[in-house]
Amino acid sequence: MKMGNQSVETDFILSGLFQYGQMNIFLFVAIVILFSVALMGNIILVLLIRLDTRLHTPMYFLLSQLSFIDMMYISTTVPKMTTNFLTKSKNITFLGCEIQAFVFLALGGTEALLLGFMSYDRYVAICHPLHYPVLMNKKICWFMVTCAWASSSSNALIHTLYVFQLPFCRSRVADHFFCEVPSLLPLVCQDTSQYEHTILLSGLIILLLPFMAILASYAHVLTVVFQMSSGKGQKKAVSTCSSHLIVASLFYVTGLSTYTRPHYLHSPEQDKAVAVFYTIITPLLNPFIYSLRNKEVTGAMKRLLV
Secondary structure, eight states: HHHHHHHHHHHHOOOSOOOOOOHHHHHHHHHHHHHHHHHHHHHHHHHHHOOGGGGSOOOOOOOOHHHHHHHHHHHHHHHOOOOOHTTTEEEEOHHOOOOOOOHHHHHHHHHHHHHHHHHHHHHHHHOOOGGGGHTOOHHHHHHHHHHHHHHHHHHHHHHHHHTTTOBBBBBBBBSSSSSHHHGGGGBBSSOOHHHHHHHHHHHIIIIIIHHHHHHHHHHHHHHHHHHHHSHHHHHHHHHHHHHHHHHHHHHHHHHHHHHSSSSGGOOHHHHHHHHHHHIHHHHHHHHHHHTTTTHHHHHHHHHHHH
């Protein structure tokens, strides 16, 4: 019994996204439906890109990587959240919380960098089409993906190892629906203001820099597009870029809101609402924005179904 009590004391308690009640059951069902749709949408998009040889291009290779990340990204938080709701248990073990925090940071950082590389792909394709086969060949694509995974995983490992060796207070109730580093800092029994500067720095490098690069590249792309004489070419380029920009803006703005503010400026309810956007809504929107607004993807789906 003593060992059992000790293990319980080392657990974290997640307040969850919703409490128990009739209205929140509907919210729970809605989250489960969104999760299922997001998972199926990303799986279908990965399979389409894999099976249709016409989609074996750098753009769709990066898109398949994005869908693969989104599948794991949404699966890192929602299943545990729904399990806790069904079992009426809000506990998560210390190790489980540590693993969840690491995986979430690694996947989120990788997606942030990958979206930046995808904007570079569109920039080269539209602004330097003759150099595209050289600047975006298979080796460069794999190099981009490897750099995104390696740098983000290293960043996540450093933050996770540091945070979870800090002394936590006896009350380990995290006012969040998953283990996220900013939500755990209020539970630490020492001043974390200096460490929060490193979180800010990481957020600026992994979130703000790629976002600024995306905005700059699309500003240049739109300048080139509106100089084209072909109305059809303008429409296709704007459609492709706008879909990417919509998803990117939603992801980066909400992520920056969480990771570039000190914890004393955070509101738990606001943080949970914002987190829903980059943990659930973005993985849900990605496959649909890229497929429904892209004739090549819809064409591949029609060929596969016929």
